[in-house]
Amino acid sequence: xxxxxxxxxxxxxxxxxxxxxxxxxxxxxxxxxxxxxxxxxxxxxxxxxxxxxxxxxxxxxxxxxxxxxxxxxxxxxxxxxxxxxxxxxxxxxxxxxxxxxxxxxxxxxxxxxxxxxxxxxxxxxxxxxxxxxxxxxxxxxxxxxxxxxxxxxxxxxxxxxxxxxxxxxxxxxxxxxxxxxxxxxxxxxxxxxxxxxxxxxxxxxxxxxxxxxxxxxxxxxxxxxxxxxxxxxxxxxxxxxxxxxxxxxxxxxxxxxxxxxxxxxxxxxxxxxxxxxxxxxxxxxxxxxxxxxxxxxxxxxxxxxxxxxxxxxxxxxxxxxxxxxxxxxxxxxxxxxxxxxxxxxxxxxxxxxxxxxxxxxxxxxxxxxxxxxxxxxxxxxxxxxxxxxxxxxxxxxxxxxxxxxxxxxxxxxxxxxxxxxxxxxxxxxx
Ligand SMILES: NC(=O)c1ccc[n+]([C@@H]2O[C@H](COP(=O)([O-])OP(=O)(O)OC[C@H]3O[C@@H](n4cnc5c(N)ncnc54)[C@H](O)[C@@H]3O)[C@@H](O)[C@H]2O)c1
Ligand SMILES: O=c1ccn([C@@H]2O[C@H](COP(=O)(O)OP(=O)(O)O[C@H]3O[C@H](CO)[C@@H](O)[C@H](O)[C@H]3O)[C@@H](O)[C@H]2O)c(=O)[nH]1
Numbered sequence: 291x292x293x294x295x296x297x298x299x300x301x302x303x304x305x306x307x308x309x310x311x312x313x314x315x316x317x318x319x320x321x322x323x324x325x326x327x328x329x330x331x332x333x334x335x336x337x338x339x340x341x342x343x344x345x346x347x348x349x350x351x352x353x354x355x356x357x358x359x360x361x362x363x364x365x366x367x368x369x370x371x372x373x374x375x376x377x378x379x380x381x382x383x384x385x386x387x388x389x390x391x392x393x394x395x396x397x398x399x400x401x402x403x404x405x406x407x408x409x410x411x412x413x414x415x416x417x418x419x420x421x422x423x424x425x426x427x428x429x430x431x432x433x434x435x436x437x438x439x440x441x442x443x444x445x446x447x448x449x450x451x452x453x454x455x456x457x458x459x460x461x462x463x464x465x466x467x468x469x470x471x472x473x474x475x476x477x478x479x480x481x482x483x484x485x486x487x488x489x490x491x492x493x494x495x496x497x498x499x500x501x502x503x504x505x506x507x508x509x510x511x512x513x514x515x516x517x518x519x520x521x522x523x524x525x526x527x528x529x530x531x532x533x534x535x536x537x538x539x540x541x542x543x544x545x546x547x548x549x550x551x552x553x554x555x556x557x558x559x560x561x562x563x564x565x566x567x568x569x570x571x572x573x574x575x576x577x578x579x580x581x582x583x584x585x586x587x588x589x590x591x592x593x594x595x596x597x598x599x600x601x602x603x604x605x606x607x608x609x610x611x612x613x614x615x616x617x618x619x620x621x622x623x624x625x626x627x628x629x630x631x632x633x634x635x636x637x638x639x640x641x642x643x644x645x646x647x648x649x650x651x652x653x654x655x656x657x658x659x660x661x662x663x664x665x666x667x668x669x670x671x672x673x674x675x676x677x678x679x680x681x682x683x684x685x686x687x688x689x690x691x692x693x694x695x696x697x698x699x700x701x702x703x704x705x706x707x708x709x710x711x712x713x714x715x716x717x718x719x720x
Contacts, residue, residue: 294367302373304448310348318356319363329356337614340449364399372408382556393420397427404434417487435467438487440494446612458482461490498554504539506578512542512718522718544698545582547609547618583623589715590696597633603662606673607639614642621672638662668694674701684710
């Protein structure tokens with residue numbers, strides 16, 4: 291079977307490469323000619339471990355190709371995965387314009403049976419909506435099915451996650467579509483759940499919202515730990531040993547970011563409101579997340595009295611390690627607050643780049659960690675890149691103006707930092 295993947299972003303590129311690795315012939319289609327040109331040359335235009343090697347391998351094996359020619363691509367393929375973005379609208383709802391465009395393109399161009407699968411994260415009811423969009427755009431009367439197959443990969447671990455999923459969720463009202471999808475995933479060594487499209491669509495939002503809830507719960511508990519003199523890391527370890535709770539996603543810090551949790555939690559809250567249901571727990575999850583960076587800033591303000599004219603080093607910009615993605619990165623919230631209070635901010639990240647449009651002033655991007663830390667009055671550690679753990683912090687102290695460390699990811703050893711002469715503050719972890 292030949293597979294077409296529409297949208298060659300994180301999810302589309304990974305999906306295309308994973309299906310190529312499983313032995314299928316795959317074409318990646320995007321409207322962005324620059325991205326396609328790079329992918330055709332074997333160059334990944336974003337940072338994601340392992341993907342570029344696989345891209346080169348499958349370009350040379352001929353298993354994967356890329357194109358911007360949507361008419362030909364749609365006509366040549368029976369199986370089409372929609373992997374375009376569904377970003378937040380200002381009111382928090384999912385912006386469906388890219389999915390609608392693709393559905394209309396498919397409707398206008400199709401020349402025979404198509405199985406259209408939404409892999410993008412889409413609101414409940416999208417399968418029905420995509421069906422209507424395709425029908426409305428159709429020139430002839432060709433049969434088609436629309437199914438839902440949400441993606442659960444994490445950035446930074448995209449390849450491992452997509453090659454070894456915990457579960458495959460197939461939402462389909464059509465036996466033919468469900469069978470085709472089961473064939474595509476026949477080598478999956480995990481449960482393959484076949485359900486209704488609406489259930490599949492909700493499973494995706496419910497998963498992300500549940501994980502975000504775990505994080506905000508731990509983050510709020512960490513604030514209490516600071517007051518009680520209890521270490522949140524030990525609490526996380528203690529509760530995580532209960533298999534009903536589990537050890538993951540209990541790591542307190544300056545909050546979750548990225549292109550998924552913030553937008554998906556908002557979209558779920560809004561979708562519930564439209565159905566006269568208040569998801570009050572999730573509203574608090576968002577509130578805790580939006581105030582978590584302020585909590586660490588307040589600890590630093592107490593120590594430094596004022597940020598004005600102080601040199602502050604921000605280590606880590608990406609929303610998490612092993613990615614250059616800065617969408618909704620908590621580091622950006624910290625930087626903007628520091629700039630607003632007239633600090634001189636120096637940023638170091640091993641991979642991620644500063645955005646062009648920072649409010650409240652400009653920031654110096656440092657090429658070396660030492661350059662950011664030299665003469666600094668405080669360091670904010672915002673992303674848990676492993677290299678930050680291996681820095682010789684005792685040596686760093688000698689080049690700082692004041693040895694203050696605000697560890698927004700609780701990654702450094704507080705006792706070691708204190709014995710090295712630092713004033714150290716983590717989150718629920720002193
Ligand atoms: N990033 C993740 O880790 C992740 C994980 C699981 C699910 N998701 C979901 O998957 C979807 C895609 O996310 P992403 O991070 O890959 O997005 P992205 O922004 O990186 O990529 C989307 C791509 O779609 C292309 N595109 C837009 N309109 C198009 C059209 N009409 N025809 C062809 N291409 C078009 C864009 O040019 C872009 O390259 C979203 O719904 C997201 O919520 C993302
Ligand atoms: O214990 C934890 C775990 C994560 N985070 C933060 O949470 C955010 C999201 O992390 P992660 O979930 O690892 O990354 P994403 O790539 O955003 O992946 C999430 O979002 C994707 C898009 O929907 C889903 O496919 C994945 O299953 C889901 O984990 C990051 O800012 C992390 O720093 C914490 O603060 N504490």
